[in-house]
Amino acid sequence: MDEVMVDIELQTGDDQNHDYQQQQQTTARRKQEPIIFGKADHHVTLKFEDVAYKIRLGGGGVLIKNQVEEKTILKGVSGVVRPGEMLAMLGPSGSGKTTLLNALGGRLGTGQFTGKITFNDQKFTNSMKRNIGFVTQEEAFYPHLTVTETLVFSALLRLSNRLKKEEKMAHVDAVIAQLHLKKCENTIIGDQFLKGVSGGERKRVGIGQEMLINPSILFLDEPTSGLDSTTAQRIVSTLWELANGGGRTIVMTIHQPSSRLFYLFHKVLLLSEGNLVYFGKGSDAMSYFSRIGYVPLIATNPADFLLDLANGILPDASEDHPRFVKHALVVAFKNNLAENLRAVVQVTENDFHNKSEEKKRFGRWSTTWWQQFTVLLRRGVKEKRHETFSGIQFAEVLGVALLSGLLWWQTDGSNVQDKVGLLFSIVSFWGFYPLYRSIFTFPQERAMLEKDRLSGMYKLSSYFMARTVGDMPMELVLPTIFVTIVYWMAGLKPTVPNFFGTLLATLLCVMVSSGLGLALGAMVMDQKSASTLGSILVLLFILAGGYYVQHVPRFISWIKYVSFIQYTYKLLLNSQFKSQDTYPCGSGKTCLVVDFPSVKVVGLENPAMSVVVLMTMVVGYRVIAYIALMRI
Template sequence: MSDNIDSTIDIEGNKTEQGFLLNDTVHSFSWKDLFVTVKDRQTKQMKDLICDVNGSVGKGELMAIMGPSGCGKTTLLNLLARRNPTSSAKISGHTMVGGSDIDNSSFSRISSYVEQEDTLIGALTVEETLKFSAELSLPSSTSKSERNDRVQLLLNAFGIQEQAKTIIGTPIRKGISGGQKRRVSVASQLITSPKILFMDEPTSGLDSTASFEVISYLKKLARRNNLFVIASIHQPSTSTFELFDKLLLLSKGRTCYFGPTAGVGTYFNAIGYPVPLHINPAEFILDIVSTDFSHDDEVGAFGEKANSNRTPTERLKYIHKCWQESEQARTTERQATQSPDGQNSTNMKLLVEDVASSRPAWYRIVLALIHRSFIKSNRDVVAYGIRIAMYLGLAIMMGTVWLRLHTSQEYIQPFINAIFFGSAFMSFMAVAYVPAFLEDRSTFVKERANGLYGATPFIISNFLIGLPYLFLISLLFSIVAYWLSNFEPSAVAFFNWVMWLFLDLVAAESLVVLMSSIFPNFVISLALVAFANGLWMSVGGFLVTPTILNPFWKYVFHYIDYQAYVFQGMMVNEFSRRNYSCGSSCQCMFQTELASQCQIRGSGVLQQYGYAEGRQGKWVGILIAIIAVYRLFGWIALVLKRT
C-alpha cells in the first residue's frame, strides 16, 4: 500500500484545509461498566452477553477485540459504537470521548463503522462508490478536485486502483472479489475522515498479506491523524496481530485480558499459561479461552491439558478470576473513569460543532442520492430493467387477448375487464420492486448509522428517481396495449389513460416502500404487498360494484383504495365519450336516452357502477394524497426503525 498520506489528511494543527478538526486535544475514548443482558429463550433466565467490560484507547492507537466465536466481539463493538447490539437487550454502562459523555447524534458524526458484511451498491464501480461517499460526507466547500484527490489516494493506498472502473458486482453481473469488496468498504468509511473508526472483521476475506497491508495502513493513518481505531478480529497472523497497540480479549462476554498487545505473553505466563515458542500468540490465547470445542478430558490444540488439573470450563473461570483480581484490571477501571479537565471539555464541544458544520447541505445530499440511484437504475436490471420487460410482455398479452374490441354492446364487458386488468394487475406487479428497495434501504441504514444523512433525503430521492422510470413504463405499456385493444381513439383519452396508469404505479410503488420500511424482510414484504393489492382488487369496484358493496368493506377500505380511483378514472375516460350499438335485435343491455336509436350511451354504463363524470380532478387529488400518506408513513417507519 501507498505510504503517502494526502496533505488534506496529514496536517498538524487544529484544522485541515477542508475544515476538519483533528483529535490533537482529545486524548482518549473510554468505556466503563458495560453490560448487555438478554432473556434466554430456553431457560427464560437473564443472560449476560457482555459483563462488566472496561477499557480505553488513546489517540493514534489501534485496538483489537478478540475472542472465540460467539464470545461477544460484535456485540461489544456495536455497544462501543452506540448501536443497538441486539433487540430487547438491557444495556448499561458509559462510553466517553475524552472523558466527556456526548449525545448519540454528535457521536455518530465523529465516528464511522465498517460492518462485517459489505453493504455496497453492486451496480456502482469501485471509484464511483468512493466518490459518492465523498459527496455524502465532505462539506459543500470541498472542491471536486479535492474530492477526486482523496478518492485516488485511497484507491492507491488500498491497492484497488486497477479495479477503479470495475463494478462491485450484482447477482447478474460479476464484479470484484470478496477481498476487494472488503477493502472498498474500509476505504469508503475512511473517506469521511472519522475521529473514531470501528471495524467488524476488517480482514475478513483477505489473505494474510492483504490483511497485513490493510491493518498496516490503518495504523499509519491512525498515528498521523490521531484517530481512535477499534476492530474486532478473528485469529490474525502473527505479523498482523503485532500491529495492534492494544488487545481486549473476551470469552463468554467477560474480559480475559486488556492491555498492550506486546504484554499479552507476559500476562498469561504470570497466571500459569506461557505462550509456547514459535507459536502464533493470537492462536494460543484463543485456544486457551475457548470452551466451545473442548471436552473436559481432552488436551488443547497446543498439547496443554487445562494446566494438568483444570477442565476447560474451570480454566476459563480461573482466567476470568485472575483478570478481575489483577492490578491491571484496577488500572484499566481507573483510566476509564478519569474526568476531563475544563480545557478538554471545551475541545470536545469544538470538535462536535466543527464536525457538524462540515457536513454537506441537505439539498446536495439529495442530489447525490438521486445521481447515485440514477446510475444504479440504469445498470441494475433488477430495479427497473426487468420490470420494463415484464410490463411490455404484459402489454402484449393484454393487447392480443383484448384485440380490436368493437363498439357494440357485447364488447362493453370485455372493455371493462381490460380496464380492470390494465390497472389492477399493473399495480400488483409492483411487488417486483421489493428486492431493489430493500437493497437501497440496507445502504441507507448503514449510511445513516454513520451519520451521513437521515430518512428525509432518502425518501425524497427515492421518490424522485422513480418518477421518470414509472412514467416510461406507463407510456410504453399504453402505446402497446391501448391501441391494440381499441380504447377511445383520441389523443386526450390516450394521455388520460397514461396519467391514470402512472398514478397507479406511483401509488403501488409507494405501498412497496411503506411495507418494506416496516418489515425489511423480502418474504414478509412480498407477502404483505401481494395481500394488500389483492384486498384493493376485491374492494376496488370491478368485482363488486360500489353500489352493492358490503358497507363494511365500502366505508373502511374502498375509499382508501388507490386502485378504486384509478379504475373509475379509466372507466370515465373510456365510456364518457363513446356510444355502443345494441345490435340487429335492438335489445339494449343498458337503457339510456339513445335506446330508441338502438344505441347505448357510455354514461349509462358509468351510472350502473355509480360513477359520476366531472370528478377526475378530485380523484387525482385523492390519489396524490394516498401516495403522500404512504410515503409519510414509510418515512415514519424509517425514522423509528433504526435497523
Template sequence: MDSSTDNDIEMAPVPTAHLANDIVTDFAWRQMQVTVKDRQSGKPKNILSDVAGLVEAGDMLAIMGPSGSGKTTLLNALAHRVAAAGAHTTGQILTNGQKSNMTMIRDLSAYVEQDDALIGSITVKETMMFAARLSLPSNVTRKEAMRRVDDLISSFGLQEQAHTVVGTPIKKGLSGGQKKRLGVASRLVTNPKILFLDEPTSGLDSALSAEVIRYIKDIAKRNKLVVISSIHQPSTTTYQLFDKLALLSMGETCYFGPVNDAPDYFHRIGYHMPAATNPAEFFLDLINIDLDKNGEVRERTRDVIEQWKKSPERAALDAEIEKAVTTPSKTDLSKLKLPKPSPWMVPVTLLHRSWIKAYRDVVAYEIRIVMYLGLAILMGTVFLRLKSSQEYIQPFINAIFFGGAFMSFMAVAYVPAFLEDLQTFHMERANGLVGPLAFNVSNFLIGLPFLFLITVIFSVVEYWLTGFRANGSAFMMYLLWLFLDLLAAESLVVLVTSIFPIFVVALAITAFANGLWMVVDGFLVPMNILNAFWKYVFHYIDYQAYVFQGMMVNELKDRDYTCPQTPGGGYQCMYAGPLNSEGKMRGVDILKQFNIETGLEGTWVGIMIGIIFGYRLLAYLALRLKK
C-alpha cells in the same frame, strides 16, 4: 498513479481546525455494562460486565472472543449505537479523558458495518465522491474533495479499479477484499479520528484479510487514528498487525493489553501456548464455552476472568484511564461546533446517486421495462381489435381491469432494488449522514421518470392493439390513470419493505395486499352486491378501485355499442337504456350496472394522490420510528 507509491501517499486533511491530527490522543472506557431482559426468567441479564480499555491514537485494537462473547455489543456501545435489542448500557466512554456523548462520537468517528451496504451499480470513485458530498462540510471545495477522494483511493490500492462498478448479481465488479477496502475508505473520507470496524475480514481468506488490515493499519499510523475492530478467528499474520487485544468471553474481559504481551501473560497465569501456534486460535480455544461438554471450559474461562481482575495489568490499565481523566485535553471536545454539509446537499446528492443507480441497475427498472412490455404485447394480442358490438363489452371491461391490476401487481419486482437502497440508508443514517425524509423524497422523485416511461411503453402498445377509444385525450387519460396506478403500487412496496425489510416477507405481504385490492376494486364483485365489511373497510382505500373506475369512465362514457338483432326484428341488449329500441347501448348505461358515476374523475385523481402521499408518509414514519 503507480501503485508502488502507495506508502508515500497521505490523506489530504480536510481544511477544518477541529480535524487536526492530534485532536484525539486517546479513547477509553470503563465500567461498561450492558443489560438485557432474560427471555426465560424475565430478569435482568448482563451481556457485558465491567469492561474497561484504552487505545491511543495510531493504535489498532482487536476485540476478540468466541461467538456470543460480547464483541459487537461492546463495539456498538463504544460507538454510542444500540448495543443490543432492548439493552440498557451504563459506564463511562472517554475521549482525551473527557466524557463522550453520542453527538461527539458521531462527529469524531466513523463506523464500518460487517456487511457495508455498497451500491453495486456505481463505481469506486463515485462511491467515494458521494460519501464525500454527504459528509464533508460546506467550506470544503469540490477540488479539495476530489483530491481527498483520489488520495484515499490510492492509499487503499484501488487506483486501477477507480472506474469499476462495485458489482451486482448480474454484473461482476470488485473482489471481496476490494469491497472491504472501499467500505473502509468511504468512511475515512471525512477524516474521522476514531474508526470502528465490525468484523472487517468476514468472508475473506487469510491473505485478503491480512491485506485489508494492513491497509487500515498504514492509514491509522500515518493519520493517528484510533482503530477499534471486532474480529473473529484471524490468521497469525492478521492478528499480529494489531497493536492491542481485548479478549472477551461470557461478556467479561479475559485480557486487555499489547498483542505481543498476551502469550507471556497467559503463560504466567498457568496457560502456556505451544510453539508454532496461532495465538488467536489458542486464546479462543482456551475460553470458547461453546465447546464445553463437561463444564471444564466454563470453569477454566471463569478462572481466566478472575485472574484478569486481580492482575497487575488490570490495575495498570485502571491507573492509565484514571490519569487520562485527571489530566484531560485542554480542548473541550463537547463544545466543538463542527461544520456540516449544506442543507440542500444531502437530498441533491441522494437524487444524483439514485439517478445513476436507476438507469444502470438492470434489476430496478430495465428488467421491469421488459416485463411490462411483454405484458403489453400479451394483453394487446389477447384482447386484439375489440369492436363496438355487444359481445365485446365484457372483454373491454376485462382488459381495463387486467391492465390496471397486473401493472400494480408486478410492482413487487421493485422489492430487491429498494432493499438495497434501504440497507445503504440504514448504514448512512447510523453514521449521521442521511435522514429518513431526504431518503424518502429522493426515492420518490427519482422513480417518477422511470415509472412514466414504463407507463408510456405499456400504453402505446396495449391501448391501440386492444382498440380502446381512438381519441388523443382519451389516451392521455388512460396514461394518467396507469401512471397513478404504478406510483401507488411502488409506494406500497416502499411502505411494506420499510416495515418488513426482509425479501420474502416484503414480497409476500405486497403480493397479498395487491391481491386484496383486486378482489374489492368493484370488478370481480360489483359494488351494489359487495359485502359491506369489504366495501367500507377496504374498497374506499383501494387505489386500484379508483384506477378501474377512472378507466371505465374514460372508455365508456362517450361510447355506444350495438345490440344483436332477434329473429323477430327486435334487439337483444344486455344493458337497459333509452337507445335499446334503436339496437344500441350507451356506455353510461353499462357504468350504472357497476355503480360507477361520471363527473367524479377529478375527485378520484385527488384521492389517488392522497393515497400515494399516505403510503409515502407512513413509510417515512416507519423509518423515523426505527432506531
C-alpha cells in the same frame, strides 16, 4: 509502502526488535503523504468503564408464550485507548467482541446497557457519528458501482462544504493510492451474484470510505476475516500506519491473527464469555500469563495461545474443566490488573481542545439537504440503470400490450362488455405490476441505508425523495408505452382528450400502486412477507373494484372506499363513456351505458373526487413509507 511491507515481513516477537522495526516503518513512509493520511484533525482518547450488556431471549408469539430468559453478553469490561494506539479485541466466537465494538461505536441495538463510555471525557452523541469511522464485518455496497464511483459519492456526501469539488476528488485519489486500489478503481464492487473486486479489495474500499472524513477514531469489525495472510498483513499494516503516524485511535475485533499481526497491536483486550481476562500491551501479554502460571510448552502464535486460554484449554492439555480455567483467568485479572486499569480509566484527560467549538463541529451536517438529494439521485440512477433500462421489462410490458391489443382488436363501439373488460384489465395489470417492482426497493437497500444512516451521511428525507424521484421516470414511461399501444389497437375513442384521460388515469394508478409497494416494503422489510401481503391486498382491491362483484354485502362494502382499483376504474370509464351514451341492448332497443351492470355499480358521476382520492393515496402511502423508514 513497499519498504514498510518488507520490514513487517521480517518482524519477530522480540520486543526490542519490534520497536526498532516500528521506527524503521515510520522512517520509510513517503515524505509527501496525502493530507488525509497525515495527522488527524484532533486527538481522541476512548475510555470505557464497567461496560455491561444484557438481552432478553424468548417470549414466543401471540398464542404460544415461551419463558423469557436474560443473557448477559458483556460483564463489566473496562479499558482505555489513546491517540496513536491500535487496540485489538480478541476472544472466541460468542465472547462479546462485536457487541463491545458496537457499544463503543454507539451502535448497540435493543438491550440493557450499563457502564460509561467517553470520548475525551465526553459522552457519545448522535452528532458525533458523522465524525467517527466504523467498518463492519460485512460491508454493504451498491454492487453495480465501481470502486471510484463508490468513493466519490461517499466523498461528496461526507466531506465538508468548505472543500471544493476538486479537493474532494483529491481525497478520493489519495485513498485509492494509499490503500492500493489503483488497479481496481474502475472495477465494479459486485456481490455474490455479480463478479467484482476481490475480498481484500472490498475490505480496503470499506476502510477507504471511512478514511475519507479523516476520522480521529476508527472502529473495525474483523477487517481480516476471510482474507489470506498476505492481504490481512497489508490491511493491518495500513491501519498501523494510520494510528502510529497519524495520531488516530483505532479499535478492531480480530478473530485469529498471525504472530506477525499480533505484534503490530499496541494494546490487546481478551474476552472470555463476556469477561475481561486481559487488557494491556500486546508485547506484555505472554509475560503476564506466564506470571500467573500459564506457559506454552512449545513456541506458538501468541493469539492462538490466548484464544485457547479464553476457551478454557490449558497448554498442557490437562483434564481441568474449561469453566474452572475461565473462572481462574477472571480472578487473576481482578487480582493483578483490574485496579491499575481502573485508575488509568478514571484519570481525566486534558488534551481536549475547545468543547464549544468541538460541539459545533460535531453538530453540523457536512452538506445541505439539496446537495444530499442531488448526489443520492445521481448515485441511485447509476446503480439502478441496469434495471431501469432493462430489456426484459420492456419486453414484458410490450408483450402484454400487444397481446391485449390483439385480444381486443378494434372492438366494436356498441360492445360495452368488451370495452369495460378491457378497461378493467388495464387497471388490474397496472395495479399489480408497479407494486411488485417497488415492494422490494427498501428491503433490498436496507443494509446500505442502515450503514449510511448510522454514519450520519445524510438525512432520511433527502434519501427518500431521491429514491422516489429516481424511480419515477421509468414508472411513467412503461405505462405510457402500454396505453399508447393498447388504446389504438383496441379501437377506443380516437380523440386526444379521451386518450389522455385514459393515460392520466393509468398513471395515477401506477403512482398509487408503487406508493403502496414502498409502504409495504418499508413496514415489513422482508421481501417474501411483503410480496405476499401486497398480493392479498391488491387482489382484495380488485375484487372490490366494482367489476367482478356488483352486490357487495353492507358489512364489508367499506373495502371499496379504500380500493384504488375502483377509483381508477371509474376514471377509465369516464374517459370512454358519458352519462347520456347509449348501447344496443336488444332487438331495436337502446339502453343507457350508465345502467350497464359493470358501470352502474361504480357510476360515472363526480370523477374529480376520484382524482382527489387517488392523489391523496399517492402522497399518503409515501408518507407511511417514510414514517416506517424512520425506525432505521
